[in-house]
Amino acid sequence: MHTHFMEKIVIIGSGCAGLTAAIYTARAGFKPVVIEGLLPGGQITTTTTVENFPGFPDGIEGYDLIDAMRRQAEKFGAQFRAGVVEEFEHDGTLSRLKIEDEWLETRSLILACGAVPRYLGIEGEQSLIGRGLTACATCDGAFYRDVPVCVVGGGDSACEEAQFLTRFASKVYLVHRRDTLRASRIMAERALANPKIEPLWNTTIVRYLVNDDGNVRGVVLRDTQNGAERELAIECVFMAIGHDPSSHAFRGKVTTSSEGYILQSHDSTATNLAGVFAAGDVADSRYRQAITAAGQGCAAALDAGRYLDANV
Numbered sequence: 001m002h003t004h005f006m007e008k009i010v011i012i013g014s015g016c017a018g019l020t021a022a023i024y025t026a027r028a029g030f031k032p033v034v035i036e037g038l039l040p041g042g043q044i045t046t047t048t049t050v051e052n053f054p055g056f057p058d059g060i061e062g063y064d065l066i067d068a069m070r071r072q073a074e075k076f077g078a079q080f081r082a083g084v085v086e087e088f089e090h091d092g093t094l095s096r097l098k099i100e101d102e103w104l105e106t107r108s109l110i111l112a113c114g115a116v117p118r119y120l121g122i123e124g125e126q127s128l129i130g131r132g133l134t135a136c137a138t139c140d141g142a143f144y145r146d147v148p149v150c151v152v153g154g155g156d157s158a159c160e161e162a163q164f165l166t167r168f169a170s171k172v173y174l175v176h177r178r179d180t181l182r183a184s185r186i187m188a189e190r191a192l193a194n195p196k197i198e199p200l201w202n203t204t205i206v207r208y209l210v211n212d213d214g215n216v217r218g219v220v221l222r223d224t225q226n227g228a229e230r231e232l233a234i235e236c237v238f239m240a241i242g243h244d245p246s247s248h249a250f251r252g253k254v255t256t257s258s259e260g261y262i263l264q265s266h267d268s269t270a271t272n273l274a275g276v277f278a279a280g281d282v283a284d285s286r287y288r289q290a291i292t293a294a295g296q297g298c299a300a301a302l303d304a305g306r307y308l309d310a311n312v
Contacts (some may be wrong), residue, residue: 006106009033010108011025012037014042014263015042015280017281018112018113018297025304029077035097036082044062046129055204088253107311108276112297119135131214132236146168149233150173152205153242157240163191173234177203203222216235223290247261275311280293
């Protein structure tokens with residue numbers, strides 16, 4: 001094991017937040033090192049057409065958007081390496097990261113490691129993401145106009161996503177494993193009062209039904225009380241059962257919320273540790289959009305640059 005000295009900026013994550021931070025810090029001459037993580041490019045690479053990222057009136061494939069951002073960062077001198085953070089140390093001024101048995105030291109660190117949506121763990125589920133299975137109604141709802149869809153969950157997010165989807169879908173089934181919603185009263189009342197939303201109580205999805213093109217055409221539902229199963233014809237399943245921020249390697253040192261989201265200072269992307277900044281979904285439990293992640297990546301890059309100018 002050896003230590004690689006001494007980076008000015010290391011960025012953890014290669015989604016929209018991390019790549020935007022890489023573009024800005026590379027263009028400023030800091031030669032950032034980007035650690036790509038388990039899913040290079042982040043969750044957006046599992047999306048087919050992205051229609052709501054500014055500048056692409058005809059939409060763009062998620063992979064193509066990330067590829068263009070990466071090439072732009074490389075053009076300005078960003079360096080990329082595969083791997084995930086295994087251990088993290090901070091001595092008050094410097095950060096040390098263990099990546100594949102090598103310790104990397106940096107004067108400034110941007111945590112843009114994202115968050116992972118929760119799914120049901122059904123066999124073959126991961127292969128259906130982007131093919132009638134998604135965790136973002138805002139991203140993908142407009143692709144399902146005038147067809148039935150379902151939302152899985154019973155909290156505020158599920159109710160909000162179900163209501164949003166009524167703008168497009170012909171019918172929105174709200175699949176919940178209990179007989180009452182756990183959402184706040186006002187959110188639950190709004191969802192249940194919408195004539196296009198039909199709750200399916202005491203119900204879980206146990207299997208996806210797929211058409212010849214490999215896209216979801218329906219689901220098999222199971223009644224949690226009597227075990228009876230039935231098929232439901234829908235064209236997309238929207239998961240709304242929460243996200244898990246990818247902050248595990250930094251917890252206990254970087255201050256997080258009870259859910260694991262990294263907390264930023266009230267007026268910047270700074271964390272509680274000197275020289276450590278956070279951007280994107282790992283710090284954002286509310287918006288979780290590609291464009292907001294990119295914006296935070298820009299802000300973190302500017303904050304990190306100012307920190308280095310003042311302290312190095």
